[in-house]
Structure formats: C-alpha cells, structure tokens
Amino acid sequence: MKKTYIAILLALAILPLTVMNTHAALTFKDVGTTHRAQASINYLAEGGIVTGDSNGNFLPDKTVTRAEAAAMIGRAVGLNGTQRTTRFPDVASQSFASGYIQSAVDAKIISGYSDGTFKPNNPVTRGEMALLISRAFNYNATTTASAASALMSRGIAQGITANDFGYNANIKRSDFAVFLARSINYKLRLSPQVSFNIETEVTASSLNIRKGPSTAYGTVGGIPQGTKVQGAYIVGDWMYIRTSTLEGFAHRNYLNGDYIPGDNDGSSIASQMIIIDPGHGGTDPGATGLGIREKDVVLDTGLKVRALLNKTPFKVTMTRQTDVFISLAQRVQIANSAKGNIFVSIHANAFNGTANGSETYYYSAAANPHVADSKLLATKIQNRLIEAWKLSNRGVKNGNFHVLRENNMPAVLVELGFIDNAKDNEKLKSPEWRQKAAEAIFYGILDYYKEKGFDVNSYYSIK
Template identity: 40%
Template sequence: MKGKNFVAILMFLMMAALCFSSPGYVSAASFPDVSAGHRAYDEIMYLANKKIVGGYSDGAFKPDNFVTRSEAASMIGRALQLKGGYRETEYHDVPKGHFASGYIQDMSNERILAGYGNGYYGVNDKLTREQMASILTRAWTFTETSNLTFTDVGSNSPTYVPINKLATAGVVGGYSNGAFGAKDYIKRADFALMLARVLNPAFRSNPAEPKPIGIAQVTADFLNVRTAPDANASRIGQYPNGTIVNVYTKLSNGWAYVSTNSLKGYVHGAYLKDTDQSTGLKGKIIVVDAGHGDHDPGAIGYGMNEKDLTLITAKHLRDYLEAAGAKVVMTRETDIFHSLEKRVSIANLAGGQAFVSVHVNKFNGDAHGTETYYNGDNSKSAENKKLATYIQKRMINSDLNMRDRGVKEANFYVIKNQYNMPSTLVELGFIDHKEDAAKLASDTWRKKAAYQIHLGIKDYFTNN
C-alpha cells in the first residue's frame, strides 16, 4: 500500500510540474544561445524587454525549437495585453494550473486561436508557418495585398490571402528558392521575427518583386493577364501572340507571374513557350524521382525491393545527366519517404524543365518488359507524350534486351499534377519476372538503363 501511495504521489508531482511550469517564459536580460550576431537577435531582445517572450528554465531561448499552440497563445496574448493569468478553461487538456491557461481562454474568446471543436486545445501541437500567418492576421489588421507570390502557396489555398498580406507589409518573407515553407513548423526565432515586425514597423523588410527565372513567348492569339492565378480573377490586359515576357514564378496550378515593360500579372503557363533555344541538356533543370522509399518498399520480388532499385538507378541517371551539363534535382537521395504531393512540390520549387519518375513493375510473374507513361489530361499532354516516347525508344533500341510494352497514358499523381514541365514515369521492368529480375539485380544493367533514359531526355530537348 505504501508503495502504491508513493507511486501515486510521484505521478502527481510529475504532472504538476508539466502543467504548472512554463516551458519558455523565464525572463532574462540576455540568452546564452542568442548571440548579438544571431539573425533574430534584435527582435528577440525587443520582445524580451517587453516581457512578451522569455527563456526556458535553464535560461536559454532555444531559437530553433518549434512553437506550440500554447506558447503562441501566451506570446500573442502578452503582445495584445490580454488578461492572461491562471484560469479555468473550456478545454479538457488545459487545467487552471497550465502556464498559458488564461491566455488560451483569451485567445479562444477572441477567436484568434481557438481549440479543435472537440473540447481539446492541443496545447503541445506545433504550428506551421501558414497557420501562424492566419493567426497573426486575425490578431492584427492588415489590408494591403500585392502580386508577391510564393511557389508553394497557390491562389486556392485558404492561407493565400493572409500570407500575401503579411508579405506585402514586410512582416514575412520566403526562402531563397521562392517558397514560403507553408507546411514547415515555425521556429521560435522566426516567430519572434514575425511578432516583432507586427508590433514595430521599424523591423519590417521592404518586399521586393521576385527576380525573373526565365523568358517565354506567348503562343495564344491573345493571352489574358489577370490579377491572381485564377481564371475567375479580374482581367487587367492581354498579350498578343509572340509577345516576349519575363517569367518570375511558376505555380503548381499551372499559372505563372510574368511581365513586360507595360503589363505584369498572372497568365496560364499552357500558353507560354520557353525561348531558350539551346539544344541538348546543358543548363536544363531535370527532376529525377526515385519511386517509393523508407516504409514504402514498393514492389517486392526475388529478394529485392522496388525502393532500392529505383534509388540506385535514379542516382546513375543523375550522374549521366550532370555529366551532360544538366542541373539535376533529386526528390530523394537516401532511403526516405516523400508523399506524392511533396514530390510534385519539389519539382515545382526547383523550376524543373522535365520530370522523370523511375519505377519497377510487378504483376503475375509472367508479364515482362519496359513501358513508359505520360498523362494526357494536363496542359503539357503533348510534351509529356514526346518525352515518354523518346525515352521508350532509347530503352528498346538498345542492348537492354527488354520487351517493348509501349508508351501508355495514365493518371499517376506525380505526372498528372505536373503543370509546369513535361513529365513521364518509366517502368524499367518486372521485379516478379525471372529474366527481368535478373537484369534489375545487375548494376551493369541498371547503369545501361539510366544511360538510355538520359539519352531519351537529351533527344527530347534536342528535337523540341
């Protein structure tokens, strides 16, 4: 009985420590892990001096820690000078003794950062950069918008407007690759930057138009220019056929932001043609996608996993392409898993000019051979088919000795959703067929296959 009482008391003390202690609000004049040279030093110290942020119990600020919902509630609550304190809340996971209980209830009452609607607040759940943008625009008023865009924030995103407002005001910025990092968890240092800029305009940056990433020619008779990347957005003008435009960014929904000296706005990329007339692979950005990965092995046969074969072959393909002067972006270079959406996003963020996804097949043990797939539904359907055809011809008209299963149309996600570049999916062979599997198991054969794929890609750019 005494032992049980001791355990019960110990568990109570541990829970009390979690609930009643603040994870990050010990006041400090300075933080040992935030030097004067830190990118957010001025903003962090500005907020610390206003007692909006503080350090952990060990005195550190921990700038690279991710911000939780409870931390955001307390920091924003302090900035807004809400009541705060220790109070009963409407949430099962926020007891009165929780360090942020008062601010959590305040934020819920103000409809700035409420719970999930099921009686829980999610105190330890991390916030993403796009979620924080929405929260800040609910807490403070921003009205101005602009043509600033980020490659990972489409016009149909519910956070498009909040992010655009904050970017226009100089409160937030993106990454060097043109993305906002919408789905990335926000770090304490980055949140300090945002919050300080909200409170003090002196910290804000001057938003700049993105630099051109290329030049293109209008192929439509007249191409409508719109205020947003949406066919329903207001039309602000037209480009006649043959107009040469600067291309600033390409969005995942197929739209592009372009300009001439007299007109700038959004147009649909289906009616733009890259004016780069150089042939071959030199300077081309090729995205190579090794199918599957990590917990997703793909097809399995003869002691092999598809995820391993695709990665090995993709790396060989990368080497051949780079030797020919191309810039290669790999969706994965190790045994990791990416969602299909992530693979498409990587290609778009890279500004890819072609996307090739490498896979191996499996069916019934009898089927064998090589086939390539393209998607015929999107705006690049004709180019997709050309790319797939060039690769298939090279694979078959070589010493790989594979049965020709042809060029086929399919709706695989990674090729169906590539609106900004031609794309294809290559099925090298069948992992469950004895002869195909023997070839797939040979690194000499895999290198030959990668070489032929690289030649097919080269053929596409040389003849297109």
C-alpha cells in the first residue's frame, strides 16, 4: 500500500507542466492579503500543510495544539499521515492527526508523556515548537535553548525581546505558520541566505522544480536529465536546489550525488566557516606599550588560532595574515563574502597603565538575529581565556563596534589584556602565552559548537 502511494507520488513528480497549477493560491477570510503572517500562511495553504475551518477561516490567534503541530510538521516533511491506530490511549484512530502523531513519534520528532498518553489537545509552547522544528529539519539541536538558537541563527525565529526567546509562552497558529514556512522556504526568512554546497545531478528525463516540497505545489519550471544542480538543504524527500536560472524544490529520487542527508544546512562542522580577524595592522599599530604593538600581538595570536583550526574540518578565513592595513568595512566584507558562520576579532587594550584584565564583547540589539549566539560565543571564549591566562575577569560586555554591529553572523571581539599594564604585558609579549590564548579561543569556539549540538569532542585534544 505504502509502496503504491510512493510510486504515484514519484510519477507525479515528473509529470509534464500542463497538468500543474491546479492549486490556486488560497486565502482565508480572517487572513486575507494584509495579515502580517499572510505570506507564510498562504504558502503553507498552497501545499495543503495548513487548512482552515469549515467557514474558510484560519483562526490565526488560536493556540496550536500538539495534534495540530504534529499534523502541520508531518505534512511539511512528508510523513505518512494515513489515519490509523496509535500507541496512545488518548489518540483515537479516527482523530484527524492520528497518522501524523504516530509517524512523528516514530521519527522522534515528538514524544508522548511518561504516563503513556499524548495529550493531543495540550498547547505547544515556543520552546517546544523550536525543538519540533529542529528535529524535523535536522538542525541537530538537543535542548530547547540550542533549538531556539538554531532557529534564530537561520533567520527563522526571533526572541520576544533581545534576551528572552519566550520559551514558555504558548504559540499561536499564525506564528507557528511563520516559523514553519521559513523553515521550508529560506526566501521567507529574516535573512534569506543559505549555502548551496550539495553538488548533484538530474537523473530523470525531465524534472519539475516546485515552489514547495510536495506535488501539491505548482512548478516553477523543468530541467532536463544530466543538468548539474546545487542543493542547499533537505525537507523530507525533497531538496531545495538551484540551477543557473531556476530555484525551488526537486524530488530527491531524481537527483544523484554524494551528499549525506542531514549533513547539510550547516549541521556538520566541515560546513562551518570561521572568520579570524586580527585587529589593526600596517599603518595602524593599535595600542602600544612597554615595547610591543597591538597589531603584532594580535596577528601572531590569530595565526596561531588558524593553525589549530586547520587541524580540524572547520574552514578558516583570516581578514589579514600579514602586517597590512584593512578598513573595518573591508573586514566585514571579507567575512560576509567568505560566508562566515562566526566572526572572532582579536585585540589588546591600553588605558592608563593601571587598568588590566581580559574582556570579550558582543553586540546586543533586539533587531539582530544573532544576539543570543554572539553572547554564547563571547561567554565561551571569555571563560576559556580567563582559565588560561588568569588575568582579571572584566567579563562579557555589550559593545557597539563596527565589526560586531555590521557583520551578518554571530560576532565577538576579544580584548586579550592591557598592553600598557606590566602584568598583562608579560603575557601579551610572550609567544608561549600567546599560544595559550590561541588555544583558549580555539576551545571557546569548540565549546560554542558543542552547545549548538555539533559533535566536536574529538578536537579537544588538539594543541
């Protein structure tokens, strides 16, 4: 039965253009074309991922139940939704969501309660939503906090304030639709950027590219056998791909190539580009004191961090690797065009000879989708640096610096110590201590990725 269903689905995936576009764009009476979530709701409705009530309303302000969440996510990633008996006494086989609940539980996207029930009518919180989406889309998050940062770093969700994701607030149908639509279609995201780093090729004689990951979505065009395409990420049996002229979803059965499902969309460390930014350089010496210059200290430290990262699958780009002057705007440009995933700027302070200690900055602003990740990275590096150098701990701070504010990725700025302070200078001028600082930054980066759900344990032995 299931095989037949799949065969029909596959046949539909390569049908010619003429039979398509049977699904006109839907609009709900209470959503229309002006509701703030209308683009997302209508996108999902076109693929049958969300439906309204019998009066043609979507009920955007209603709280999402666990049964609804399982059904919407299940339809989005193509789970088997055939209504059937479940393992839960409180989910009858006639329930509209019974099939999706059972499939989502089997796929470990959602789980029941320890008393054996599912509680299908319980509301879903924002924290739970983040975890469900992270699991369904393979974002490798293990906690609600890492799931929330996985969504925020992809431009799928924002916190309700700069420092609060609103984990415990119940989520409304309109907001759930927005987050789900953005997970499926990156063009709906706050910062619509993905890397097309999966190389693959069309094996069907003609392959339809669709607006969404199911045959319910209309086509945007067709591509012939042998066309080389680049994939960005996977949604169920579909891949978001692009050619030189087209972008959209293609069925994975008609694409070959050596990609690993799940090993995409930034979930493997080999996909992660680390930007190391040694401050100053060339005509700009930075801070000076007690016979040494900031530009030399931070360049040497940055090169040592790169040497450590080069012993791992991480990719690295330096904004400078020699004693040259680079403007702040150029540093950001280098980072963005290298498609950096994190940005680490390295500096040393100077003040009055008395001030001393290490500190790490990030930029905190409500509109920035990377605040939580920037703060996490700053905290991890600061903790490691204090442990390694044991200078006074000036803490993790909010700093409105160009390279932190203008970067399109989590970004931090480390001030190793005060060059004009005798005690700090002892460390800054020593190549051995600079190696310790480089290791601290490296371990801080590993700590950050570990908390984000990446498997980095084997790299802690690197020195």
